[in-house]
Amino acid sequence: MTVLDLLAANHKEWIKMAYKFGAGDYAEDIVQEMYLRLHKYIENPERIMYKDQPNKLFVWVTLRNMVRNYQNKKEILVFSGDMVEYDTELDAFDYETAEGFERLIDKIWDKVNELHWYDKKMFEIYHTTDMSMRDIEKETKISLFSIFDTLNKTKNYVREEIKEDYQDYENGESDLI
Secondary structure: OOHHHHHHOOHHHHHHHHHHHHHHHHHHHHHHHHHHHHHHHOOOHHHHEEOOEEOHHHHHHHHHHHHHHHHOOOOOOEEEOOEEEOOHHHHHHHHHHHHHHHHHHHHHHHHHHOOOHHHHHHHHHHHHOOOOHHHHHHHHOOOHHHHHHHHHHHHHHHHHHOHHHHHHHHHOOOOOO
């Protein structure tokens, strides 16, 4: 099974995700565009995998950025029949953005790997599986409060640690792009 097959197995979830970001009627188109981009720009497809499943954090950020770009009219999805047409300038911009995005994700995971083993494991379970906090509680017998508190502290720590890198990435600055 290829990485794209594994991604496609979660197709309905990606559509819901894109819809929640505000894609509306274009959620399906944006998810299809995501498949094309990931196939075209990711040199090492295993980078978007966590163990044997797609890394949901990677897909979440990719879809969120694609919906934002679409909403900001930075890009236009042009469909003619079954073919998708790209502007050559857009291809170059997207390639640079994809590389910067991969580096940003690497920085996030570098910060997560610095955490205490418990915090790291909670973050990994929550962000790379389908499990909700309640599911984790049932499976591990750890209190919901402890799970919520750990995830909240971890998220705030990572957010603070990569804040400048993320702002640079959003502005198209720095060595991330």
